[in-house]
Amino acid sequence: MGVLDRWWAERAVHSVVFMMDDTNEARKGATRRTALRGLGLAVGGMALATGPGTSPAAAAPRRGLATYVLVHGTHSAGAFWMPIARELVLRGHRVVMVDQPRHGAEAFVAESYQRQDLAAMAVEPSPLKGLGLDDYEARVTGIVRQAARNGPVVLVGHSLGGVSVSRVADAVPHLLHHICYMAAFCPSRVLPTADACTAAPENANAVSPVELTVGDPDRLGVLRLNFRTGVSGELALLKEMICADYPDADFRRILAGMQTDEPVAAYAGRAVGRAGTWGRIPRTYLRFGSDRTIATALQDRMIAEADASTPGNRFRVHDFPGASHVGPLDPTPVADVLHTLAGAGG
Numbered sequence: 001m002g003v004l005d006r007w008w009a010e011r012a013v014h015s016v017v018f019m020m021d022d023t024n025e026a027r028k029g030a031t032r033r034t035a036l037r038g039l040g041l042a043v044g045g046m047a048l049a050t051g052p053g054t055s056p057a058a059a060a061p062r063r064g065l066a067t068y069v070l071v072h073g074t075h076s077a078g079a080f081w082m083p084i085a086r087e088l089v090l091r092g093h094r095v096v097m098v099d100q101p102r103h104g105a106e107a108f109v110a111e112s113y114q115r116q117d118l119a120a121m122a123v124e125p126s127p128l129k130g131l132g133l134d135d136y137e138a139r140v141t142g143i144v145r146q147a148a149r150n151g152p153v154v155l156v157g158h159s160l161g162g163v164s165v166s167r168v169a170d171a172v173p174h175l176l177h178h179i180c181y182m183a184a185f186c187p188s189r190v191l192p193t194a195d196a197c198t199a200a201p202e203n204a205n206a207v208s209p210v211e212l213t214v215g216d217p218d219r220l221g222v223l224r225l226n227f228r229t230g231v232s233g234e235l236a237l238l239k240e241m242i243c244a245d246y247p248d249a250d251f252r253r254i255l256a257g258m259q260t261d262e263p264v265a266a267y268a269g270r271a272v273g274r275a276g277t278w279g280r281i282p283r284t285y286l287r288f289g290s291d292r293t294i295a296t297a298l299q300d301r302m303i304a305e306a307d308a309s310t311p312g313n314r315f316r317v318h319d320f321p322g323a324s325h326v327g328p329l330d331p332t333p334v335a336d337v338l339h340t341l342a343g344a345g346g
Contacts, residue, residue: 064151066177066342067094069144073159073184074262075225077104080158080326087335093342094150096143100164101135102128107259116228121260122215128261129221133269137167144168144175152177154341157184159294159325160262163194163271169278176281178341181302182334183288183325187271188305194267202297207241214260222261241293243324250329279310282344286337289321316344 068088070081078097085095102108108127112120140155147153155176157165162184169179185194197203212234214224229235239251246254273279285303289296307314318337320328327334 065092065094066152066154067096067147067150068154068156068338068342069140069147070095070097071140071155071157071161071164072098072100072103073157073161074223074266075227075258075260076159077107077257077259079104079257083331084327084335084338087331088338091335091339093339094147096147098140098143100139101131102261103259108261110224110260113226113228113260116226118214118226121224121226123220126220126222126224126261128263130265131263132265133163133167133271136164136266137171140164140168141171144172148172148175152342154178154180154338156180156182156338158182158327159184160194160266162186163266163269166271166273166278169281170274171277173277173281178282178284178344179278180284180286180338180341182286182327183291183294183299183323185271185294186273186285186302186306188302188309189272190305191302192270192272194269194271197294197298197302198267200298200301202301203295205292206295206298207237207292209237209241212237217264220261221265222263223267224260225258227255227258227260241325243326243329244292245290245322245324246326246329254326273306273309275310279313282313283315284337284341284344285315285317286327286334287317287319288323288325288327289319290323291325293325 068085070078070085072078072080078099081095081097085097088095099105110121110124110126112118112124144153144155153176155165155168155178157163157180159182162181165179165181165184166187169176185197187193187197191197191200198206198208209223209225212225212229214226217223226234227238229238238255239246239248242254243251283306285299287296287299287303288294291299303315303317320333322328
């Protein structure tokens with residue numbers, strides 16, 4: 001292990017990892033406390049990647065408890081997954097909630113956003129400018145490599161997190177037991193990017209945040225949204241996009257966890273899974289029937305195009321007819337499905 005690798009190992013405190021490993025520890029005659037690493041409740045991190053000298057056999061997943069690696073969507077953070085993660089932990093699984101670079105514990109909070117100075121927000125520079133899918137993939141792949149040392153890995157992405165799932169599945173297919181898209185982008189050769197997916201005719205009835213954009217995305221390098229708005233019309237649009245069926249109090253709670261900036265390059269980056277890598281991994285799609293951000297018709301098209309590319313390995317689709325973009329308010333039904341993926345083979 002090189003100096004930088006050792007440094008990152010010491011610094012890899014940006015993940016919340018819940019472990020329930022009582023069976024293994026009982027065999028060892030010891031008790032392991034729940035591991036909580038990081039600052040805040042749900043943060044991602046730069047996990048130590050397998051070094052170039054590591055053999056394929058050493059990098060292969062070991063038998064044991066499954067680890068769920070959960071990847072958030074746009075303008076969000078690892079904390080989004082907390083209700084579902086809690087349910088998975090109670091079912092005996094390890095869970096890592098990833099924060100993508102400059103999200104969550106690393107989030108950039110514009111000074112002008114704090115003051116609600118919209119004119120200043122329109123021009124305040126963002127450190128997320130220039131970040132793209134290579135950065136997102138590196139973050140998640142590093143965590144998957146580390147998690148795979150302890151057992152099977154189930155990789156789950158929500159919304160924009162789906163592009164990371166596809167990219168990581170191409171990078172390290174041998175380390176993934178199952179991949180899952182939760183109302184998430186699953187690009188194809190015809191729709192190779194998140195931008196292309198949102199522009200598809202099947203997404204025509206989705207609600208767009210364009211009118212809520214602060215500043216020029218091309219100049220800022222980010223899509224900047226004001227989630228602290230007090231304008232009733234803007235709040236209504238945000239609620240319709242995110243969780244139209246939620247009580248207002250829960251909607252405000254979700255808004256409090258959103259962050260202003262998402263790099264435009266993340267939407268424009270190509271993320272098409274290859275049949276020989278991504279296409280070999282068993283996969284599941286959680287289809288949300290009342291989603292106004294990624295329309296259900298678009299979800300259906302992405303599922304169909306993925307299945308056409310690998311007819312011998314098709315999506316297992318679980319339908320949640322009344323679910324809006326963030327999923328059911330009660331996390332139990334989603335956790336119930338995710339729980340089964342630890343044992344789902346090809």
